[in-house]
Amino acid sequence: MRHALRTALATAVVAGVALTPVVTATTALAAPSASSSAAKTTTENRYSGYPVYLAKGYVAVLRNRVSDGGPEAWIRAVNPNWQRGDDYMGRLMAKLDLGNRNATVDGLRLTLDNADGDVPLLKFNGAGESRTIMFPERRNDVDGVLVRTVPLKGGLTAMVYRYGDQHVYYGATILKGKDNEEIGHLTAGGGHALKDTKVFAGIQVTLDFQGKVTSVQDQGGGGQGPTTPVGTDLGKRKLADGTYGELWKKGAGWYVLELSAKDGKPRGSVTAGGPKGWAENGEQVGGMWVGLNNAGKVGSWLNKSGGFDAGDVEYTKGCTAYRTSGSPFDGLSLRLSNGPKGAIAEVLNAKNGTVYDTLSTADREGVLGGARVKDLEPGRPTFQMRVHGGQIPWDIVKFPKKPAKCVTTPGGKTGTGATAQTATTGVQIVPKGAVAAGAEVEGGKGGNTALVAGGAGLASVGVAGLGFAALRRRAAARR
Known part of the structure; x- marks a missing residue:
């Protein structure tokens, strides 16, 4: 997970990194003039960002915006007694970006690492220490515009973003410590609540609908405050x-x-x-x-109102009958089977065929609540998945019937007929699941069954090449 990675990287110690000097303090770049006031918030402009203390008299101002072309680290000279929240718009000593990833400033060696990844890093070596500093999470201008950076109690910092045009709301990313550990988020305004309050590392932080952030020491039990929801933000x-x-x-x-x-x-x-x-x-x-x-575990899929794809493929192998098709969830396909082990539904990753989840009459719920096995008739289970925008919320497909001639011999072996030989195999095209099985009204209310016709998409999942010509004939006949 991204946030787990960021937390792990934040504790890494970088030692013995050999960097090529590119810019030195004696060849400093021109920069906007510095303000002498110690502002407690910083309004966003092309030269501002998230300041991180490097060594006495120097900070790195980190930016990670899509519109800038990628991560940037602006190395600036500041007051020797600089603290977070003070003005950081001092003289520009060096700038690291995708085209210039190394710099040396007054003996401080810096390099921009993993610049093309989700978690860019600034590696720092000098003043008797080596450390790795994470950039803030990459931002797209359409997702949010940084409007201010606010120092909070307990060594926390809030980066406040403005979202939307007609329905403006604000989000605050809460960072901890000098290595930018991202520990949570707040959202307020627009369609959200007027205020959002949570506790981070014993500090109660509040964001309001105007983007104002305040913080107080939390006095609640266990560091969670009397009115603050208990919980750990996992990102x-x-x-x-x-x-x-x-x-x-x-x-x-x-x-x-x-x-x-x-x-x-x-x-x-x-x-x-x-x-x-x-x-x-x-x-x-x-x-x-x-x-x-x-x-x-979190999962999400775009899903279709048409339900299971037309052109299900049915075949037998030994004493087990199979049916394969697409599914209402983009990126997932389906393999149903029925044999000596009973009715089993395997939900597959459509790209690589790996099993995402398995459902059966013994384990009827799956796909994070989006699929289930349910009997519409005694002893006749069906497989169901959620759909969007259809006449009903669940689309249905029947499990294939067990091979009719497959029996179990006294010795426990399965086969066909009295000779207990392997069952004949074959491929046939069956009607689309919801058309053949009927479609259930939510919760079975009223005891009625509605029929829902699906799209004419062709499912060729898990059984490469089986029944391809027949599938095309069937799809043509349906039009």
């Missing part, structure tokens, strides 16, 4: 539609994924574990399924 998780969710651990086996707003509108959260005890749970968020389990 952001990118979702299938390009947005993010903030993952919180509230307790043992209890996780909450707070979904970021979209188009200025809040989208709620997903909870697994906790008081309700759900092993896994999910929510339909627009055209996307977002799921979470009580181990903190």
Whole structure:
């Protein structure tokens, strides 16, 4: 996970790094004039960013914006008694970026590392120490504009971003220590609450709808404050539609994924574990399924209203019948089987065929709440997955029937007929799952069954080349 990586990297010690001097203090670049005032907040402009103390009289101002072309470190001279929150717009001594990754300033050796990765690093060697400093998370201008950097109590810092045009709201990334450990986020304004308050490292931090950040020493039990939700911020998780969710651990086996707003509108959260005890749970968020389990695993997929792809492939192998198809979740495919081990549904990664999840009559819930095995008739299980925008929220496909002639001999071996030989194998095209099986009304209310016709997409999952010509004939016949 990105935040786990950032935390691990923040503690790394870099020793013996040989860097090529590029710019020295005697060849300093021209820079905007420095302000003598010690401002407690810094308004964003082309020369500002997140300042990190390097050594007496020097700071590195870190920027990581898409519009800048990548990570940048501006090495500036400051007051020898500089502290975080003081003005840092001193004389520019060197600039590191994608085209200039090494510099030496007054004996301080610096290099820009992993510049093309998600976690750029500034490696520093000098003044009797070596350390690795992480850049803030990369920002895209359409995602948010940095408006100020605010020092907080307890050595914390808030980087405040403004989002949106018509429905403006603010987000604050909370950083800890001189190595920029990212420990949490706050969001307020627009479609969110007017204030967001959480406790980080014993400091209660509040962000309001105008982007103002305040901090106080938290006096609540266990460092969590009397009104602050208990939990550990595990960082952001990118979702299938390009947005993010903030993952919180509230307790043992209890996780909450707070979904970021979209188009200025809040989208709620997903909870697994906790008081309700759900092993896994999910929510339909627009055209996307977002799921979470009580181990903190997060998954999301864009999903279609058409449901399972037309052109399911059915075949037998030994005494087991198989059916393969696509699924309503982009990136996942399906392999159903029915034989001596009973009805089994394997949900596969459509790109590499690895098994993402397995469901059966003994383990009926899966895919982070987005799939289930349910009997519509006694002893006739069906496989169901969530869909978006259809007449019903679940699309259905039947498991294939067991080979009719397959029997078990007194010796326990399986085969066909009295001779117990291997069952004949073959491939046939069967009607689309929801058309053949019917489509269930949510919760089976009213006892009615509706029929939903899917798209005409062709699924060739897990069985390369099987029934290809027949699939095309069937798809043509359906049009």
